[in-house]
Amino acid sequence: MRDPTHPADRPAQLDRPARPDGNAQPDRLALPKAELHVHIEGTLEADMVFRLGARNGVRLPFAGVEDLRARYSFSNLGSFLDLYYSCMAVLRTEDDFFDLADAYLARASKDGVRHAEIFFDPQAHTSRSVPLEAVVNGLTSAVSAARSRYGMSAGLIACFLRDQGPDAAMDTLDQLLHHRDAIIGVGLDSAEVGYPPALFADVFSRARAQGLHCVAHAGEEGPPSYVWEALDVLRVERIDHGVRSLEDRNLVARLADEQVPLTVCPLSNVRLKVVERIEEHPVAAMLEAGLAVTVNSDDPAYFGGYLDDNFAALAQGVGLDSYALRTLARNSLQASFLDDATRKTHLDHLDASED
């Protein structure tokens, strides 16, 4: 029975969110694929910031939607994180987290995303006295509803804020383990430089002992040594970003040998000045080096596009051909934490799909 008061039974939000720049959409590629690096809080569109702000009586330090969008201009990761954390003030209730995730899942399904592994930042909410239950229950309801609403699956990965240190991360893991079945893994995000992965050795070892998948942001702004540490100390299964690995030949050889997936986010890299222009993005060199590259949107509300916008930017800006785009889609399914039978079904659909 449908219960209209339950968030999962409310009508789906199928309308495409307005793009910040108001430009026409690039061609849709919509290859069947997985998205493995998207922060749900980074899908909070400006219009939703104001809608939820009004719903929750949260006063915002922006004059309006256009004023907020005008601030989507960043000099580095830190300047982005300031705005990212400040917009989250509007996320207060289970319904807010449901609506946020539901809007992302609706949007992602239009880009051919058949499976998403979604990051969230528990500490960014518990530090504002939002109960972890509200966060987890809202996100979990949206993920469960996505199968019937959008024909896709999703899993949740809880990220520790590295700039809050290892003790806070361990406390957060304690709380998360009360919701063990709601998450598929743990990750590490927020300000990178100055917070090497090895600080979090004990937290990751405990998470792994609980059967949780382990991933970490490394080599976005931080040096290649952080990628080595994430592999050797945290024993992660994927590296998030990892673009700075190219500065270390031995690291490239290791990543290629072991086929460690890298969840690369091209539009994010341009907006956060990790690379100067999309034309200079090293994704082609990474593929050439035999790395298991995947393409992802990171924080699409802030960085000018969702998953297919990233694919389109690589096609147009870097000149990737349809073979390379298919390789990226294939890699995303290979690198996901799906079970082998489901992965094979998606790969078969990809192989049968047309450009």
Ligand code: HPA
């Ligand atoms: N890097 C680190 N932390 C983040 C990011 C990112 O790109 N997006 C949201 N949190």
Ligand code: ZN
């Ligand atoms: Zn990220």
